[in-house]
Amino acid sequence: MERTTLDLWVGAFVVAGIAALVVLALKVGNLSTYNVSDTYQLQAHFTNVGGLKPTASIRSAGVLVGRVTSIVLDTDRYEAKVTMSIDKRYQFPKDTFANILTSGLLGEQYIGLIPGGDDKMLQNGDEFKKTQSAVVLEDLIGKFLYNSADSKK
Amino acid sequence: MAIVRSLRGIGNRVVNAVWRTGYGARFFLMTLFYSGMSFRRFRLTVREMFFSGVMSLIIILVAGMFVGMVLGLQGYETLKRYGSESALGSLVALSLVRELGPVLAALLFASRAGSAMTAEIGLMKATEQIDAMELMAVNPIARVVAPRFWAGVISMPLLAALFSAMGVFGGYVVGVVLIGVDEGSFWSQMQSAVDFQHDVLNGVIKSFVFGVAVTVIALFEGYDAPPTAEGVSGATTRTVVQSSLVILMLDFILTAFMFRGD
Numbered sequence: 001m002e003r004t005t006l007d008l009w010v011g012a013f014v015v016a017g018i019a020a021l022v023v024l025a026l027k028v029g030n031l032s033t034y035n036v037s038d039t040y041q042l043q044a045h046f047t048n049v050g051g052l053k054p055t056a057s058i059r060s061a062g063v064l065v066g067r068v069t070s071i072v073l074d075t076d077r078y079e080a081k082v083t084m085s086i087d088k089r090y091q092f093p094k095d096t097f098a099n100i101l102t103s104g105l106l107g108e109q110y111i112g113l114i115p116g117g118d119d120k121m122l123q124n125g126d127e128f129k130k131t132q133s134a135v136v137l138e139d140l141i142g143k144f145l146y147n148s149a150d151s152k153k
Numbered sequence: 154m155a156i157v158r159s160l161r162g163i164g165n166r167v168v169n170a171v172w173r174t175g176y177g178a179r180f181f182l183m184t185l186f187y188s189g190m191s192f193r194r195f196r197l198t199v200r201e202m203f204f205s206g207v208m209s210l211i212i213i214l215v216a217g218m219f220v221g222m223v224l225g226l227q228g229y230e231t232l233k234r235y236g237s238e239s240a241l242g243s244l245v246a247l248s249l250v251r252e253l254g255p256v257l258a259a260l261l262f263a264s265r266a267g268s269a270m271t272a273e274i275g276l277m278k279a280t281e282q283i284d285a286m287e288l289m290a291v292n293p294i295a296r297v298v299a300p301r302f303w304a305g306v307i308s309m310p311l312l313a314a315l316f317s318a319m320g321v322f323g324g325y326v327v328g329v330v331l332i333g334v335d336e337g338s339f340w341s342q343m344q345s346a347v348d349f350q351h352d353v354l355n356g357v358i359k360s361f362v363f364g365v366a367v368t369v370i371a372l373f374e375g376y377d378a379p380p381t382a383e384g385v386s387g388a389t390t391r392t393v394v395q396s397s398l399v400i401l402m403l404d405f406i407l408t409a410f411m412f413r414g415d
Contacts, residue, residue, distance in 0.1 A: 017311025020318035029349040
């Protein structure tokens, strides 16, 4: 067995192909934003999650702190139960607000956390007590029409 | 009598097609069964990777670049109407990674490398090299067919990834450098839209499946070609036509399974 220039070309081709895959994964895809660091689980109940999906981001003050892991219907309360994994580096007070927000006018939905002033922090498995559901455009328009009809009288 | 003759003709064609399908399936299984030598003597496979993979690099890179640039230009024109030019990155990347990368790379691979494989094997058969190997107790499927098969199967996902990466770069050149879309939103919208598992990995799986389909068709057509000049040229044409159709049909089926319901 001896090395030939052919091997060099094929090697360069394979390296370039794998490099392209890595670029697709890190630069084009979202692999670099997946948190591999330790996380803890928190839950929240929403009356309506709107278009929220698993892997949606969780932000506090605009900073990514975690991701939604699952959304199921809780048949005890007939509300959506959202489980999220939060980066261990970030701790939130017990009275933190969890709101479903939209990035931009028609963008993706995410969960925004607005910390309260409690001394005690949320632990693994705890639940956000104060939540605000997604804004549904139809409800908003309905309210607007109802109000404008009222004010004309 | 004309009706009987045409009916007989149709029946003959159908029986022939089924016959060839069965023979092709057996050929595919034989190729897999005798693959041992392609890995034990990996140099054989490396040699074929040079001819089918490395030699296709130029066409793949240039085509990918231009497809990305066209996507950037057309996408910009449409998105501008809705004031969402910043979504250009996700448009370019999603269409490349999910569809255009695997499909166009496979189509180019079929016409660039697949046709060459068919012609080569067809000519080897016409000049009785295949028969000579059998006489020397060398299994032609293990020695000639299987290394080409594995070379194509390994090369195809790499070529598709290069095509997509090059296309994203082309879209970046047109969108950000030439037109002036904001660079930050170009990349960040792209990253939030493209999921590694759902989009990138599914694209790789697609190109792998296309690689298997294209090389099997090319090798089988070459192996089954009538050993004449006409036969080889007909087989080469059939390789390009059939593998293009099979790629597009498989793409529909795979897309229906992968991206359904969201």
